[in-house]
Amino acid sequence: MAVSFTKAIVVGGSSGIGAEMAKQLAREGAAVAVLARREHELAELAKASDGRIRSYVHDAANVDEVPALFERIVADLGGLDTLVYAAGVLPRVEEGEYDFQKDRAMVLVNLLGAMAWMNPAAARFEAAGAGTIVGISSVAGERGRRGSPAYCTTKAALSVYLESLRNRCTRYGVNVVTIKPGYVDTAMTRGMKGLFWLISAEEAAAQSLKLARKGTSASGFVPARWSAVALALKLIPSIVFRRLSV
Ligand SMILES: NC(=O)c1ccc[n+]([C@@H]2O[C@H](COP(=O)([O-])OP(=O)(O)OC[C@H]3O[C@@H](n4cnc5c(N)ncnc54)[C@H](OP(=O)(O)O)[C@@H]3O)[C@@H](O)[C@H]2O)c1
Numbered sequence: 001m002a003v004s005f006t007k008a009i010v011v012g013g014s015s016g017i018g019a020e021m022a023k024q025l026a027r028e029g030a031a032v033a034v035l036a037r038r039e040h041e042l043a044e045l046a047k048a049s050d051g052r053i054r055s056y057v058h059d060a061a062n063v064d065e066v067p068a069l070f071e072r073i074v075a076d077l078g079g080l081d082t083l084v085y086a087a088g089v090l091p092r093v094e095e096g097e098y099d100f101q102k103d104r105a106m107v108l109v110n111l112l113g114a115m116a117w118m119n120p121a122a123a124r125f126e127a128a129g130a131g132t133i134v135g136i137s138s139v140a141g142e143r144g145r146r147g148s149p150a151y152c153t154t155k156a157a158l159s160v161y162l163e164s165l166r167n168r169c170t171r172y173g174v175n176v177v178t179i180k181p182g183y184v185d186t187a188m189t190r191g192m193k194g195l196f197w198l199i200s201a202e203e204a205a206a207q208s209l210k211l212a213r214k215g216t217s218a219s220g221f222v223p224a225r226w227s228a229v230a231l232a233l234k235l236i237p238s239i240v241f242r243r244l245s246v
Contacts, residue, residue, distance in 0.1 A: 003132060003175065003215040005082040009033045009073055011060060011117050012087025014041035016186035017136060020205030021084050026052035033073045035060075036087065060087045060113030061105070070120045082212075083121040085114045086136040090151050090188050103150035110154035115161060122169055122176075129173040134212045135162045136179050139221065142230045145246050163219065170217040178219035179208045182226040199223060 008025050012018040013034030019041070022034045026049045034042055035058040042055035054076060058069060074080045088110045091102045118133055125131025140148065141155030159178055166176035183195040184204045199222075207222045221227045236244070 001215045002213055003081075004028070004213070005030045005132065005209075007031050007077040007079045008082035008084065009035065009070075009077075009080065009117070009121075010084040010086060011035045011058070011113065012085065012136075013045070014038045016086070016188060016201045017181065017184060017204045017208070018084065018086030019045060020201045021086065021134075021209060022053060023049070024202075024205055024209055025082070025084075026050075030082070031077050033077060035069075060116075061108040063108070063112050063116040066113075066116040067120060070117065074124070080121070080124060081130065082132045082134070083117060084134045084136070085117050087113055088136065088138075088188070090148065093148055093150075106150040106154050110151070111157050111161070114158055118161075118165060122165060122174065125174040126169055126172040131173075132175040132177065132212055132215075133162075133165065133169075134177045134179060134208065136181065136208070137162065139180050139182050139226050139230055139233075141180070143233045143236075143241060143246075146242065147246070159219070166217045166219075175212070175215055175217045177208075177212045177217065179211065179222055180219065180226065180230070181208075181222045182229070197223065197225065 005025055008030050010018050010022040013022040014036035022032050026032050032053045034045055034053055035056045037059050039057050046053045046055045089106055114135055121133055135158055137159045138155040140152050141159045144152050162176055162178040169176055181204050183189055183198045184201055185198050186201050204222050211220045
């Protein structure tokens with residue numbers, strides 16, 4: 001059954017896919033709480049939203065502040081039926097660079113932050129027998145690439161975490177949706193070479209919300225044609241894959 005979103009939290013909503021999802025949710029009539037570190041970008045979003053978007057400055061790496069902030073936002077919105085976790089970082093990792101600080105930042109924001117927000121949402125939605133959790137993972141989680149070990153790891157882990165959550169919560173009426181975008185034209189991909197099938201953040205957000213709106217727990221590639229790439233990537237033997245420059 002198709003669902004509509006009326007009260008939503010978007011973590012990682014100051015730019016790119018998350019910001020577009022927040023805007024589109026607000027345009028549909030939802031009350032939306034957007035969270036990220038950049039106060040100015042958040043304030044601009046809120047200003048242009050006719051009062052539908054509220055902003056909260058939050059660093060997703062500060063996982064300990066999530067339980068109280070979650071409750072505060074739910075009270076501010078007067079309830080909650082949708083959580084979108086779009087926050088993510090992909091720092092450039094040079095050939096021969098092994099930087100644990102970068103790895104830790106990716107694990108904190110891309111994975112632990114997601115778990116910190118999805119846990120209270122899942123508990124609340126399970127008790128209510130309804131609600132939607134959307135996690136923005138990536139095609140990058142399908143294989144371990146030489147160029148971005150920690151990023152691929154966080155996205156693979158996020159995809160598996162979301163699958164587990166889906167298998168756990170769907171029976172209680174909760175939809176858990178994994179979005180695996182290919183290349184999207186955002187700050188994250190700016191200056192990268194060799195991108196193909198690049199789509200806008202607006203398009204990625206629209207396709208993600210379309211999938212989530214179906215109201216059936218699902219995992220999907222955005223755009224869908226990336227499923228063929230993912231399948232091909234999975235089929236490449238490891239000994240061949242390590243010679244490729246992806
Ligand atoms: N672009 C692509 O090709 C692509 C492909 C597959 C998946 N994705 C995923 O899509 C998601 C959105 O990325 P994007 O492409 O839209 O890039 P983006 O424009 O750089 O957006 C990243 C968002 O994450 C937020 N963020 C980063 N660190 C944060 C932190 N410590 N605490 C809270 N928020 C934080 C940023 O806000 P602040 O900087 O203001 O904190 C921003 O709102 C990410 O999870 C990314 O991995 C992107």
